[in-house]
Amino acid sequence: MPLAVRLFKFLAWPVAAGLFIAFVVFALYPELLPNGEARVPTISHKASGQTASYADAVDRAANSVVNIYSRKVIETRRHPLADHPMYEHLFRNPNQQKRVQSALGSGVIVSEEGYLLTNNHVIDGADEILVLLHDGRRAGATFIGNDPESDLAVLKIELDNLTAINLGDPNSVRVGDVVLAIGNPFGVGQTVTQGIVSALSRYGLGLSVYENYIQTDAAINPGNSGGALIDTQGNLLGINAAIIFDTVGIGFALPVDDAMDSLNDIIKYGRVVRGWLGLTVERLSQAQMLELGITTAAGVLVTEVSINQPADIAGIRRGDILTHINGQPIGTERQGLNEVADLDPGTEVSMRVLRPRLNDSPEQLELEATVAERPTGSSVRT
Numbered sequence: 001m002p003l004a005v006r007l008f009k010f011l012a013w014p015v016a017a018g019l020f021i022a023f024v025v026f027a028l029y030p031e032l033l034p035n036g037e038a039r040v041p042t043i044s045h046k047a048s049g050q051t052a053s054y055a056d057a058v059d060r061a062a063n064s065v066v067n068i069y070s071r072k073v074i075e076t077r078r079h080p081l082a083d084h085p086m087y088e089h090l091f092r093n094p095n096q097q098k099r100v101q102s103a104l105g106s107g108v109i110v111s112e113e114g115y116l117l118t119n120n121h122v123i124d125g126a127d128e129i130l131v132l133l134h135d136g137r138r139a140g141a142t143f144i145g146n147d148p149e150s151d152l153a154v155l156k157i158e159l160d161n162l163t164a165i166n167l168g169d170p171n172s173v174r175v176g177d178v179v180l181a182i183g184n185p186f187g188v189g190q191t192v193t194q195g196i197v198s199a200l201s202r203y204g205l206g207l208s209v210y211e212n213y214i215q216t217d218a219a220i221n222p223g224n225s226g227g228a229l230i231d232t233q234g235n236l237l238g239i240n241a242a243i244i245f246d247t248v249g250i251g252f253a254l255p256v257d258d259a260m261d262s263l264n265d266i267i268k269y270g271r272v273v274r275g276w277l278g279l280t281v282e283r284l285s286q287a288q289m290l291e292l293g294i295t296t297a298a299g300v301l302v303t304e305v306s307i308n309q310p311a312d313i314a315g316i317r318r319g320d321i322l323t324h325i326n327g328q329p330i331g332t333e334r335q336g337l338n339e340v341a342d343l344d345p346g347t348e349v350s351m352r353v354l355r356p357r358l359n360d361s362p363e364q365l366e367l368e369a370t371v372a373e374r375p376t377g378s379s380v381r382t
Contacts (some may be wrong), residue, residue: 278309
């Protein structure tokens with residue numbers, strides 16, 4: 001047998017074994033390849049039904065979210081020694097009696113005419129309001145009106161080619177939906193955070209009179225107030241309004257449909273017009289239901305009735321149980337408050353009440369009232 005053939009047979013198995021081992025090693029550890037990169041199969045998020053990025057949603061909404069800077073002059077108390085002959089020379093500068101307070105926040109452009117929504121606390125009492133757009137432009141803002149009872153304010157800027165945000169439908173939102181918050185936290189510039197809807201229709205927080213918040217765990221920090229809460233399509237769901245301090249992941253946004261109702265009223269009337277009956281109600285506890293002999297789950301307890309106002313004229317008394325308005329059951333004080341607030345002044349409304357009677361079952365009454373306009377700042381809520 002020739003020497004070359006014998007040498008080939010001698011080397012064939014070691015070479016084959018070496019190639020096989022190298023194949024296995026590089027298959028298991030692709031980072032050992034000469035270019036130093038791991039060659040792993042890529043998974044298409046779109047093919048698997050997942051969203052790879054929210055960049056498109058942010059692109060659609062970002063140009064409509066603005067940074068707001070406000071300033072107001074605060075009059076300080078006159079020093080008691082300012083009129084003393086020995087010290088008055090120290091207080092001759094009138095500027096010593098004033099100081100400038102600055103605030104920052106966010107806002108959302110909701111019309112091409114330049115109307116903005118923001119929180120009332122962002123611009124409350126401001127002497128000067130500056131709006132900085134995402135495209136770098138800036139403009140002074142005109143105060144159009146506010147609604148302190150829902151912590152909303154409407155501003156207007158005079159610029160061309162403004163991008164109004166697309167309005168979403170908060171009523172279709174579900175707990176667990178992904179949402180994005182866009183704003184100007186701590187004045188660092190426009191920032192996007194991501195989270196989910198944690199709860200819906202939150203109220204009783206003491207943040208404002210009319211509470212119907214979307215709760216989210218998307219990071220909302222000081223400066224985000226008045227900014228946008230959007231869905232994954234870039235549609236506006238709410239105006240970021242508040243956080244619970246000393247906590248992480250508990251923020252609140254006012255639904256955009258409520259906010260737009262307030263904006264439209266402010267533009268049309270200069271104020272928000274809400275229906276009012278002149279009564280205050282509170283939720284019935286189980287103990288109260290047992291004490292009053294109430295078995296129905298619906299109903300709120302009337303705790304205050306304003307004299308000579310619609311509820312009083314209709315015959316409602318303190319201690320009555322309001323169970324229905326226009327045939328709709330009332331289960332919570334917030335529901336009753338919003339049901340009445342949504343009615344136009346002058347509207348005729350029917351009310352079903354249960355009136356507790358001593359040693360007897362409650363009397364059921366059907367009463368009619370004409371809705372009035374709620375006085376601004378009234379302590380009587382409904």
